[in-house]
Amino acid sequence: MSAREGDDLPERGTSEQQSKVPPDFLVELFTNALDPGYAEAASRRTGRPQKAAWVALTARVVSLFLVGLLLAVAYREAVAAEPERSEAHAGLIDEVRAAQARTDELQRRSEHLRQQVGALRRAALGGESEELRRIRDEEAATGLAAVTGSGIVVTLTDAPAQIDPTTGRPSVADVSRVLDVDLQGIVNGLWASGAEAIAIDGQRLATTSTIRAAGSAVLVDFRPVASPYEVSAIGPGDLGDRFVGSAAAATARGLVERYGLGFAVRGESGLRLPAAAARSLRHAHPAQPVQPSQPAQPTSPTTGPPR
């Protein structure tokens, strides 16, 4: 390196030779960082006396002033841009939270109204009629009504975070997490073992419920659930034994052995599972308009499908 120092500037003869045979651009870039213009200007200056020193000085001062200004402005812009970005992020998070709170509120209202409907129906049908019992059974089976009873709680947990030996930071590989298919397997096993009502982390499953993955999150009916996943199921007395002996439980035990997931089954009495989120019927249309005075459904684009 020190040998190179000499041929940067003073030996102008070599650079003259180089200009005849243009050097490789990259070699030139790495070996000769200084603008060759300085050397040329210096060689020109040796002949003539300095002219108009104050003009040159002013130009130097002005451009250095501009450099300082540029640095300060760029710094300010960079600082100003950062909170904007995080503000947008925080704004989105707030929006999601607000929407979730609104959904919760609406769900609570819906449940409350459903209870009122149930009470009114009981009053209308009077006491313990055969009709009423049938409606109640079917509501329980379809997840439209909250149910209580004894059953089992299956707990699935992600594997503990492994410390990566090279980075020293916890790393969770995708396979050591509970996936949507694992939960689906557990739920299907529970249904097959005779469960009558199932909820995941307090989210009741109805006939059209979904268990899906979005990124690394598991969504039940589009609501995120997190580890530990508690799958509560109400069913007959032998539900626990039948589930433990089922293929789904064997698969889960395999996951425990291979990936270190947590898996536990415990019996519990007095489970209370809430009603599932109300579903609108999207595919069923009345064949005839309910009221003769109303126009037929297809001719009135303003009225949506019956809810």
Added chain:
Amino acid sequence: MIAVLALIAGVVAGVLLEPTVPLALQPYLPIAVVAALDAVFGGIRAKLDGVFDDKQFVVSFVSNVLVAGFIVFLGDQLGVGGQLSTGVVVVLGVRIFGNVAAIRRRLFRA
């Protein structure tokens, strides 16, 4: 000495006056900073080498900033703005490193 004072005055003016950059020019600010730094370190090195020239410094500063900005602008129009600004930063970065290394050798003899 007066050059350092001018640089400090520029920074102070930038902080106090809070000039706003037009939105269209904002993407070129980081590139302009790198180009200006290249001109400044080139100037410092030339000063230490005893060949500093005001005209050369001013022209290299102005043209560095303009050319760097123009290349990135052209890249943006062609859809390769990110790659071209990477190229500009690499080239100017190499020059800055080379000049700073020369300055270091002058000052510390190491």
